[in-house]
Amino acid sequence: MTLFYLFAAVAVLASLLVIGQRNPIYSVLLLIASFGALSGLYVLLDAPFVAVIQIVVYAGAIMVLFLFVVMLLNAPQEDTEYDERVHPLLRPGPMRFGAALAIGLLVELVWALTRGTDTGGFPDGSVSSVAAIGQSLFTDYAFPFEVTSILILVAMVGAVVLARREGPR
Amino acid sequence: MTPLFIAQIVLTLFVFVMLLNSAAAMVYVERKVAALLQQRLGPYLVGPKGLLQPIADVIKLMFKEELRPKAADAFLFALAPIIAATCAFAAFAVVPFGADTTLFGWLPSSMRLQVAEVNVAVLVVFAIASMSVYGIVLAGWSSNSKYSLLGGLRASAQMISYELSYGLALASVLLIGNSLSLREMVDGQAGTWFGIIPRWFLFLQPLGFVIYLTAGIAETNRAPFDFPEAEQELVAGYHTEYSSMSFAMFFLAEYINMVTVSAVATDLFLGGWHGPFLPESLGWIWFLLKVSAILFFYVWMRWTLPRYRYDQLMAFGWKVLLPLAVVNLLVTAAGVLYFAA
Numbered sequence: 001m002t003l004f005y006l007f008a009a010v011a012v013l014a015s016l017l018v019i020g021q022r023n024p025i026y027s028v029l030l031l032i033a034s035f036g037a038l039s040g041l042y043v044l045l046d047a048p049f050v051a052v053i054q055i056v057v058y059a060g061a062i063m064v065l066f067l068f069v070v071m072l073l074n075a076p077q078e079d080t081e082y083d084e085r086v087h088p089l090l091r092p093g094p095m096r097f098g099a100a101l102a103i104g105l106l107v108e109l110v111w112a113l114t115r116g117t118d119t120g121g122f123p124d125g126s127v128s129s130v131a132a133i134g135q136s137l138f139t140d141y142a143f144p145f146e147v148t149s150i151l152i153l154v155a156m157v158g159a160v161v162l163a164r165r166e167g168p169r
Numbered sequence: 170m171t172p173l174f175i176a177q178i179v180l181t182l183f184v185f186v187m188l189l190n191s192a193a194a195m196v197y198v199e200r201k202v203a204a205l206l207q208q209r210l211g212p213y214l215v216g217p218k219g220l221l222q223p224i225a226d227v228i229k230l231m232f233k234e235e236l237r238p239k240a241a242d243a244f245l246f247a248l249a250p251i252i253a254a255t256c257a258f259a260a261f262a263v264v265p266f267g268a269d270t271t272l273f274g275w276l277p278s279s280m281r282l283q284v285a286e287v288n289v290a291v292l293v294v295f296a297i298a299s300m301s302v303y304g305i306v307l308a309g310w311s312s313n314s315k316y317s318l319l320g321g322l323r324a325s326a327q328m329i330s331y332e333l334s335y336g337l338a339l340a341s342v343l344l345i346g347n348s349l350s351l352r353e354m355v356d357g358q359a360g361t362w363f364g365i366i367p368r369w370f371l372f373l374q375p376l377g378f379v380i381y382l383t384a385g386i387a388e389t390n391r392a393p394f395d396f397p398e399a400e401q402e403l404v405a406g407y408h409t410e411y412s413s414m415s416f417a418m419f420f421l422a423e424y425i426n427m428v429t430v431s432a433v434a435t436d437l438f439l440g441g442w443h444g445p446f447l448p449e450s451l452g453w454i455w456f457l458l459k460v461s462a463i464l465f466f467y468v469w470m471r472w473t474l475p476r477y478r479y480d481q482l483m484a485f486g487w488k489v490l491l492p493l494a495v496v497n498l499l500v501t502a503a504g505v506l507y508f509a510a
Contacts, residue, residue, distance in 0.1 A: 060299025
C-alpha cells in the first residue's frame, strides 16, 4: 500500500507540475516522470506487460518525439499574447473555451470518483499474461483494434501529405 | 537471511562490479585493436602490455576539474549523465548469463545466474534502451552549446529511426522462441540439429540477427553510426561540455550499453550459455566467449568502416533496414504458423 501511495503521489504531483512549468522541456520531463509512476502502478496491479509497454510506447517513443520537437523549436519560454495577471475566465476566446473544458473535466472527475468502486474488473490472471492479452485483443476486441490501426494510418497519410513539397523538383 | 538471499545480493554486486570492469576492459581492447589495425602499438607503458592504462585513465579523470558552462541548465546538466549511466546498468539486470548453479554445492538449492527474472525481460531491455536516449538528448540541450544541441538532436532522430527495426528484429526471434523471457529463449536453444549444428536461433533468423546487430550499433551510437558525437563536425557532440567524472559516466554508459546489446544478442541468437565440451555448470564460459566475439566485431566494425553521411543513415534506416525487418517478421510469422500447424 505504501508503494501505491508513493507512485500515486508522484503521478499526480508530476502531472500537476507539467501544466505549471514555464519551460516546455521541464514539462516534457515531468510528463515522463508521471508515465514512469503510472507504470509502477501497473506493476503493483500485477500487469508487468502493460507496465513495460507504457514505458516503451509513451515514455520511450512518444516523449522522445515531443522532446525532439521542443528542442528543434528551441522555445525556452511560452509565448503569451495576453496579460498574465487576468483571470483565465476573463481572457480572450480560446482561453475561455479551455477554462470551460477544464471545469467540465473537473466535474466529470468528481462525479466518477463519487460513483462507487464497481469497475467491472478483469478475471484473475488475464492482465498478467501476454498470451491472454493477445488472445482477447485479436478476438473480443479485434474490431476496435483494427479501427485504431486505420486511424493511425490516416494520421500517417495526413502527415505525409502535409510534408510533401509541391511543384517540380 | 537465508544463504540463497545472501548469494543473490552478492551476485547483484558482482554483476555491478563486472559491468564496471567490462567497460574498463573494453576501453583497453578498443585502443589496442585500433592500434593493431592501424599498425601502431597502442597503450604499452602502464603495466604489462599497457593493461593498467584504463585505471590510469580513470584516476586522471577523477582529478580533473568539473566544468559547467555558465549558460547551462544546472539541474539537467547534472541529471543527464546520471540518466545515461543508470539506464546502462539497469538494462543488464534482466539478462541471464548462466545456467542455474549451486556454487559447487555451497548453496542448499540452486540459484539463477541473473539479477532479476522477469517474464517480459526482452521488453524490459527494450524499454530501458529507449529511456537511455534521454541522457544524451538532455546532455545536448542543457549544455547550451550548438555542438551539443546538434549531437542531442541527431541522437534522438537516430534512435527513433533505428528502434523500430530493432524492435521488429526482436519480435521475429521472439516468435520462434515463443516467449518473452530471456531465460526461456535460451532454454529453447539447447541441443543440436542432426547432432552437429547447434539449435541456435541464428540459423533460423540470419536476417533478424544482422538487422539486430546493425540497429544495435546505431542504438549504442557506435561508428559507423556515431553521429551524435561525430568529432570532425561536432567537436564531441552531446558531451562536448562535459569533463571529469560526468564525462566518464557517458563513456561508461556507452561501453556498458555495448555489453548489454551483445549479451542480449547472445541470449536470443547464439544459444546463451549452451555449447559443446563444457558441462552445464561452466556454461557461463561459453556465454563470455560469445559476448566477447560480438564485442570484438563491434570494435572491428568501428575501425574498418568510415562514418556514413547523416542523410544516408536516415535513408538506410527507413528505406532499407525497416522494410527488411517488416518482411522478415512477416515471413517468420508465416513460417511459424505453417510449421506449428
